[in-house]
Amino acid sequence: MMRKKMILMIGASSLGIILCFAASLAFGSRNISLDTVLHTLLAGGSSFESRVIRERIPRTVFSILAGASLGVSGALMQAITRNPVADPSILGVNTGASLFVVSGIAFFHINSASEYIWFALAGAAVTAIFVYRIGSMGYGGATPIKLALAGTATSAALSSLVSAVILPRTEVMNAFRFWQVGSVSGATWDGIRIIAPFLAAGLLMGIFLASALNAMALGDDVATGLGVRTGVVRLIGALAGVLLCGATTALAGPIGFVGLMIPHTMRLLCGADMRLVVPMSAIGGAILLTTSDILGRLIGTPGELEAGIVTAFIGAPVLVSIAMRAKVRSL
Amino acid sequence: MKQTPYFTASSLVAGYDKKIIVNNIDIIIPKNKISVIIGANACGKSTLLKTMARLIKPVSGEVILDGKQISEIAPKQLARKLGLLPQSPVVPEGITVSDLVSRGRFPYQSFLKGMGKKDYEAVKEALDIMGITELANRSVDELSGGQRQRVWIAMALAQQTDILLLDEPTTFLDITYQVEILDLLTDLNQKRGTTIVMVLHDINLSARYADYIFAVKKGELISQGTPFEVITEEQMKQVFELDCAVIKDPVSGSPFIVPKGRHYVMVNESIEINE
Numbered sequence: 001m002m003r004k005k006m007i008l009m010i011g012a013s014s015l016g017i018i019l020c021f022a023a024s025l026a027f028g029s030r031n032i033s034l035d036t037v038l039h040t041l042l043a044g045g046s047s048f049e050s051r052v053i054r055e056r057i058p059r060t061v062f063s064i065l066a067g068a069s070l071g072v073s074g075a076l077m078q079a080i081t082r083n084p085v086a087d088p089s090i091l092g093v094n095t096g097a098s099l100f101v102v103s104g105i106a107f108f109h110i111n112s113a114s115e116y117i118w119f120a121l122a123g124a125a126v127t128a129i130f131v132y133r134i135g136s137m138g139y140g141g142a143t144p145i146k147l148a149l150a151g152t153a154t155s156a157a158l159s160s161l162v163s164a165v166i167l168p169r170t171e172v173m174n175a176f177r178f179w180q181v182g183s184v185s186g187a188t189w190d191g192i193r194i195i196a197p198f199l200a201a202g203l204l205m206g207i208f209l210a211s212a213l214n215a216m217a218l219g220d221d222v223a224t225g226l227g228v229r230t231g232v233v234r235l236i237g238a239l240a241g242v243l244l245c246g247a248t249t250a251l252a253g254p255i256g257f258v259g260l261m262i263p264h265t266m267r268l269l270c271g272a273d274m275r276l277v278v279p280m281s282a283i284g285g286a287i288l289l290t291t292s293d294i295l296g297r298l299i300g301t302p303g304e305l306e307a308g309i310v311t312a313f314i315g316a317p318v319l320v321s322i323a324m325r326a327k328v329r330s331l
Numbered sequence: 332m333k334q335t336p337y338f339t340a341s342s343l344v345a346g347y348d349k350k351i352i353v354n355n356i357d358i359i360i361p362k363n364k365i366s367v368i369i370g371a372n373a374c375g376k377s378t379l380l381k382t383m384a385r386l387i388k389p390v391s392g393e394v395i396l397d398g399k400q401i402s403e404i405a406p407k408q409l410a411r412k413l414g415l416l417p418q419s420p421v422v423p424e425g426i427t428v429s430d431l432v433s434r435g436r437f438p439y440q441s442f443l444k445g446m447g448k449k450d451y452e453a454v455k456e457a458l459d460i461m462g463i464t465e466l467a468n469r470s471v472d473e474l475s476g477g478q479r480q481r482v483w484i485a486m487a488l489a490q491q492t493d494i495l496l497l498d499e500p501t502t503f504l505d506i507t508y509q510v511e512i513l514d515l516l517t518d519l520n521q522k523r524g525t526t527i528v529m530v531l532h533d534i535n536l537s538a539r540y541a542d543y544i545f546a547v548k549k550g551e552l553i554s555q556g557t558p559f560e561v562i563t564e565e566q567m568k569q570v571f572e573l574d575c576a577v578i579k580d581p582v583s584g585s586p587f588i589v590p591k592g593r594h595y596v597m598v599n600e601s602i603e604i605n606e
Contacts, residue, residue, distance in 0.1 A: 084424060211437065217421065218431070219419070222417060222420045224386055224406075225386070225415030225417070226434070227409060227411075267424070
């Protein structure tokens, strides 16, 4: 029964992704008919519309990848910190990336997306390691509560450093603003190529860990009794979560809400089984971010509204309505 | 009581950080029996159980299962022999009874091989033994304390181990559920021959259900044997620093302690106990 449900849900939502993909190519400041989209994809073409479509492909691919990564990253972070409202940034990844990027802009005068990526990745990695080390100190190793506390404290400290670097420098603020808002529009094939290996590694690790995370959801003691090496699983889970969130943030800037809301929603929809929650979070995240990007383009015409702004806008009502329905059902 | 060494610990020293809580304990767990570890609060009984369940790494000494140090057995292999129900497991939000119980099958699964026929059978059997088959699709959040504890034990049963360690499985349950849980564990011991080791607070229930009792005080094993050998006035005084009278349990004939304390009034009416 479980397997049937799994196949059904994953199948139906994969269809959703395909629809999003097509819609993302068709809609924007210039709307193009689906016929033309299909024709361009299959047969190519050199018309103006075909060129517009081809320009929209990398950002669409990226928004699907980024959404999936943030969704899985959130699911992993929530599982290893055993905190249902944890965010992928709970280990300080986003603020760490931000600090490195602003420092890069202010002190090393970086100004291209590909440079931002490496600074952001380095910042995410350094912060995550730092937080993990602090969270592992003392008795019991890296417990959920210690990790969350270490991450929150570090995040707060780093974000004040970010402000300290930005505030006296108007030009840094201007450059940083574009990165910080969280947008998929700057995606290029080159950028995607840089982060793709990190995303692939993170997604694979996430899927591989699902069953051990199921056991760990019952508490570390029970998990140990079931033969799970809790320390190893938590470390790999954190690593995967950081890779996914860090790499995505590097290219797009911090995009909030997807990593928080999607795994939570998926748990409400399909239960506590991580073997279902992880793939569904990937699919759900991809759909949410791509839809947000499309809506941002439609609402913002002739310009566009960044996806990072729209996610919360459409995500919050969806989450609230699902949460309310779940409550009613359980009563 | 002679036993072939099967599940044992020798010169076991364990604790948290630098504080030694279990101090040089040698223990042989009788095979196919119900053993109960008793002792005052913070005496180290729980730490002893946790160390034997490899939740805590011993400072020195070793825990041996079937002739092998448990630290040298692969975690999943060990999890097929040694089951464990810790004191405060976490109930994931919205999890169903059957999902929770099926997680006891983790040691038998690998990445490519999910739940198989054997796994479903083991889960079904565990639900059946614990009498919770009709709750299978219910959410664990909705259950009463006693039902929940049965679900947890069912999870440990689905693990199909020869040995089951339980850390205070009856705490927070009212008396009816306490007796019910201990009855179910006894059924399990009698039907399957499962070796059960548990920490219990209630000395009288321990005396009733245990084949063998270990008494721990300040990190040391100071008394062991059948309930009749351990539950005596002198030994209770020694273990718990409590004056008490030991009488015969009117239901089972096992030893039954009646604590004295400082304040009591002797009532003149004779109290009748229905045999």
